[in-house]
Amino acid sequence: MKKMRQYTLLLFLIFGLYVHAQDQVLSKEEAIDMVLENNLSIQVAKNAKLIGDNNANILNSGYLPTVTANAGGSIDKQNSEGVLANGDTRTAEGAETRRYNASVNVNYVLFDGLGRHYNYKSFQERSQQTELQVRQTIENTILQLFTVYYEVARLTENTHTLEQAMEISKDRLKRAQYQFEYGQNTGLDVLNAEVDINTDSINLLNSRQLLRNTMRDLNLILNRDLTELFVADTTVNFIPGLQMESMYNEAKMNNVRLQIVEKDINISDYSIKVARSGFLPTIGLTGTYGWNESNNNSPLAFTLQNTSTGVTGSINLSWNLFDGGSTITGIKNAKINFANQELAKKQIALEVERDIRNAWDSYSNALYVLEVQEKNLQTNQNNFNRTDERYKLGRVTSIEFRQAQLNLLNAELAKSQAKYNAKLAELVMLQVSGQLLNVEF
Structure with a gap:
């Protein structure tokens, strides 16, 4: 019995500091702020969004x-010999010619078959898609x-409930010890109480x-x-008035997976238009400002x-009349990819x-x-209260008291589990409907 008291005391000493150290409440709002700021997966997704913005x-x-x-x-050095019109011959040894040049060139494509227009539209769609992917990452991380x-x-x-159960068992052990000392029960009740405290x-x-x-x-x-x-804040508040049909309608409009695949369809449509631009000509402008200088010390040169x-x-036009069929093949493949994206949307919608x-x-369940x-x-709880009163009066056995205690303990643990299961089920439904980021927790 003395060892039992020492064991119990040691148990609470080990965790006493831990329990009292937990004096800082981490609210749900603080947790959300921290995860949005610090979570590494969200930071990676945000960086991908920055890349998408740069591309667009x-x-x-x-x-x-x-x-x-x-x-x-x-610099050009040459030995040269020349015959003049009067027949005289002149030579120049080591004649040096220096030439310098500089220019600024400007090239601009006036028309490329609208390829760059649809590429730019495609990049904008991808940028919006990366924003949706950030939202998807945030939703998954918050869940x-x-x-x-x-x-x-x-x-x-649960820990608090088990601590209360421990207190009840300790009181029962004291009661059994007093009763044993006054001859009101056998030592078996004391042993049973000690076993239950160990458990x-x-x-x-x-x-x-x-x-x-x-x-x-x-x-x-x-x-x-x-x-x-x-x-952790153990308060759980449920959103009132949720309806199945409204949740389904919200999901069809706001589900992030559907919105992402919709962007894929738009990008595939632009890919078809980019491929078709290969049938059209390209028109460009070229402008140059240049400077040239030449110095020649040869006596044979007309200009020193x-x-x-x-x-x-200049303006130039380029028209690829036939490229061996690669443009036609590109259009066909782009159309197939577009059809695949539409099939993917139907699958995701289901x-x-x-x-x-x-x-x-x-x-609901x-x-x-x-x-x-x-x-x-x-x-x-009512059953335990009655059993406790009858146990104090000696009308029920310690085994019956213990069973009532365990029934109460299991009911408390089951109720706690059910409460958080229901809240998590609500959050999953809000995520699927696309409303997870629009509610207060």
């Missing part, structure tokens, strides 16, 4: 001209966040360990120190120095309808289970 910029559109600058110089957050809350409630201690120990592990899981999602301690500057401009109906059934568990908890 006017600088990547092909609408702007290209400007190049060129410069050069050369993952609350799956773990509510698990922390459930384990917190409750182990259950409490395991619950606290699981709670610590789950806290680390949540800290990992929040991308912060894994040893950070906190208290020549300098010229000027502007030239999956979304299935998901929203499954989510609604799960949500979870709410019903929660209602039943709340009634069951009240029934077991």
